[in-house]
Amino acid sequence: MLKALLEAFKNLFKPIRTIDYPARDMTLPQGYRGLIEYDKEACIFCDKCEKVCPPGAIVFYQHPEGEKEYRYNPWVCIYCGECVRACPKPDEALWHSETKQSAAFKEDGVNTEWFEWEAACKASREAYKAAKASAKIQKKSEE
Amino acid sequence: MMKIETTLSTLAEDINAFYDARQWHFLTVNGIDLGEGKIELQWIFSRYGAKDDIVIYNTQSDYETPVPSIVSLIPSAFMSEREIVDMFGLKIEGTERGLYLDKDSLEHPLRGES
Amino acid sequence: MKKTVHIPLGSQHISLLEPIRFKFECENEKIVGVDADVGFVHRGVELACTRNFEFKQVGYVVARVCGLCAITHSLSYTLAAEKLLGYEANDRIKYLRMLMVELDRIHSHMLCLAHTAENAGFEALFMQIMGDRELIMDVQEAISGNRVQFDFIAIGGVNRDLTPELADLIRHNLTALSEKIDALMVLFEGNWSLSLKYKGVGVLSLEEAYIYNALGPLARATGLATDVRAETNDFPYEAIGYKMILESGGDIHARNFVRLREIVNSIDMCRNIADNLPAGEIQEKTKGKPKGEALVRVEAPRGELFYLVRGNGGNMLERVRIKTPTFSGIPAMMEVFKGSEYADAPAILASFDPCMSCTAK
Numbered sequence: 001m002l003k004a005l006l007e008a009f010k011n012l013f014k015p016i017r018t019i020d021y022p023a024r025d026m027t028l029p030q031g032y033r034g035l036i037e038y039d040k041e042a043c044i045f046c047d048k049c050e051k052v053c054p055p056g057a058i059v060f061y062q063h064p065e066g067e068k069e070y071r072y073n074p075w076v077c078i079y080c081g082e083c084v085r086a087c088p089k090p091d092e093a094l095w096h097s098e099t100k101q102s103a104a105f106k107e108d109g110v111n112t113e114w115f116e117w118e119a120a121c122k123a124s125r126e127a128y129k130a131a132k133a134s135a136k137i138q139k140k141s142e143e
Numbered sequence: 144m145m146k147i148e149t150t151l152s153t154l155a156e157d158i159n160a161f162y163d164a165r166q167w168h169f170l171t172v173n174g175i176d177l178g179e180g181k182i183e184l185q186w187i188f189s190r191y192g193a194k195d196d197i198v199i200y201n202t203q204s205d206y207e208t209p210v211p212s213i214v215s216l217i218p219s220a221f222m223s224e225r226e227i228v229d230m231f232g233l234k235i236e237g238t239e240r241g242l243y244l245d246k247d248s249l250e251h252p253l254r255g256e257s
Numbered sequence: 258m259k260k261t262v263h264i265p266l267g268s269q270h271i272s273l274l275e276p277i278r279f280k281f282e283c284e285n286e287k288i289v290g291v292d293a294d295v296g297f298v299h300r301g302v303e304l305a306c307t308r309n310f311e312f313k314q315v316g317y318v319v320a321r322v323c324g325l326c327a328i329t330h331s332l333s334y335t336l337a338a339e340k341l342l343g344y345e346a347n348d349r350i351k352y353l354r355m356l357m358v359e360l361d362r363i364h365s366h367m368l369c370l371a372h373t374a375e376n377a378g379f380e381a382l383f384m385q386i387m388g389d390r391e392l393i394m395d396v397q398e399a400i401s402g403n404r405v406q407f408d409f410i411a412i413g414g415v416n417r418d419l420t421p422e423l424a425d426l427i428r429h430n431l432t433a434l435s436e437k438i439d440a441l442m443v444l445f446e447g448n449w450s451l452s453l454k455y456k457g458v459g460v461l462s463l464e465e466a467y468i469y470n471a472l473g474p475l476a477r478a479t480g481l482a483t484d485v486r487a488e489t490n491d492f493p494y495e496a497i498g499y500k501m502i503l504e505s506g507g508d509i510h511a512r513n514f515v516r517l518r519e520i521v522n523s524i525d526m527c528r529n530i531a532d533n534l535p536a537g538e539i540q541e542k543t544k545g546k547p548k549g550e551a552l553v554r555v556e557a558p559r560g561e562l563f564y565l566v567r568g569n570g571g572n573m574l575e576r577v578r579i580k581t582p583t584f585s586g587i588p589a590m591m592e593v594f595k596g597s598e599y600a601d602a603p604a605i606l607a608s609f610d611p612c613m614s615c616t617a618k
Contacts, residue, residue, distance in 0.1 A: 168483065
């Protein structure tokens with residue numbers, strides 16, 4: 001009982017244990033799981049990262065001329081790193097950085113714009129497939 | 144692991160003859176939907192102190208036949224029975240819907256689409 | 258004429274950390290009847306695992322059923338999937354997985370002890386234990402990148418390796434922690450005001466533990482010798498120095514001591530693993546799709562966790578059945594309340610260590 005009282009008295013003079021973030025920055029450990037970064041020049045558009053992502057944070061848009069556009073949502077991502085492990089060029093096209101992600105603001109459109117983008121990507125994929133199928137049929141009827 | 148086939152009508156006597164509270168630990172009641180209105184039910188037990196000694200009582204049934212309740216023999220089984228009544232819409236005596244689902248939730252979510 | 262009054266320990270209560278509601282039937286402050294309502298946080302995880310996610314992604318979904326025992330859920334599912342694919346992990350992978358499970362057990366038990374001390378009125382001890390728990394959270398963040406959801410286990414191995422600097426950090430922090438745990442054991446045993454709240458309160462006898470199928474530290478505090486770490490062949494627990502901890506008495510004081518002694522045992526096991534890790538690869542490629550049925554049991558900090566996975570050869574699974582430890586412990590918990598005073602109910606509830614997100618998946 002006396003020991004507990006002595007301990008409580010000593011605690012008055014010990015330093016505070018909490019960090020007053022964001023006034024003071026916190027030190028992140030080495031190997032912290034941060035944002036996923038992408039380089040368009042090295043990508044071969046194999047779609048493996050899109051298929052493997054558990055929450056669906058990487059979505060590709062299919063342009064009718066044949067090229068694809070990459071978009072990534074850092075507020076749906078769970079930072080597991082599966083996309084980096086599935087990519088055939090893991091340090092040139094897609095890699096896991098150590099920057100901490102920031103909080104989302106209203107103009108980032110996390111709830112509205114992202115879902116419109118997802119629906120547009122799905123529609124563009126189907127339109128591209130239908131266009132290719134009809135081009136094939138037309139080519140066969142010409143021969 | 145040992146699987147024993149049984150039927151709904153002989154279930155109460157089988158478990159009565161088998162169960163001893165000091166030797167066997169009751170794990171859970173499980174249901175798996177097999178499609179076309181059939182369901183497979185499993186009662187799973189494990190032995191205290193032995194390595195990987197599990198006994199499963201297995202039977203197949205449909206959604207209309209009432210399932211006998213083993214609460215009089217194993218008092219802690221009422222939680223698992225309430226769960227499968229919620230999830231599959233089965234009929235068990237003395238158990239009603241309402242553990243996880245509210246009055247205006249979906250009916251029996253884990254039943255397959257028919 | 259006897260009359261009973263219904264008093265709720267409602268889903269909103271100042272001492273409650275978890276969303277659970279009890280309705281007590283009381284005669285003049287003594288509890289005679291209990292009615293429990295769980296299921297406030299039901300999210301439908303079992304259905305999502307078979308409809309929306311492929312079998313390689315289900316490990317990440319299932320880890321989010323609970324925050325404190327996230328790695329045991331993900332480990333049980335991965336073991337069941339590996340059994341269906343016919344793959345057995347090598348020694349280095351097994352030891353790394355056991356290291357994370359034991360570190361998780363230490364921090365979860367410290368959280369429960371802090372909460373029990375807070376409900377007895379000793380709030381300064383709660384703050385002190387939470388501050389000491391940061392030693393373990395730093396180690397977990399350095400190994401896996403996150404403090405709570407590790408995402409450390411994948412089908413075929415683990416995701417990150419243990420370097421010699423990390424092994425030094427583990428040894429340094431565990432040595433600092435074991436001195437503090439020794440001081441805690443002296444405090445929980447000898448302090449006069451804590452013993453008024455703990456000794457002889459909330460008793461579960463050995464007979465009742467057998468009848469109501471109690472598990473985890475709740476059962477081991479009454480003398481029932483059941484622990485999945487001694488009842489399964491999946492992990493080499495005897496090789497790293499596991500001991501089963503039993504107490505008799507069944508009251509809150511016995512449960513606290515089961516948890517404290519388990520922390521000491523886990524610290525020894527983690528040190529053994531960090532010193533003697535065998536060499537090998539940390540991730541191997543697996544082929545094929547899951548077909549058949551597999552059952553796995555793993556010891557979570559609160560008891561026994563059970564998974565049944567059934568697949569039929571495609572990418573989507575047919576059935577994932579999860580049985581969590583708190584779900585099986587509710588009948589025994591309801592039995593303990595009968596016969597005690599209403600004013601002791603928050604302290605008894607905190608000593609059970611309930612985890613409601615596990616119960617209502």
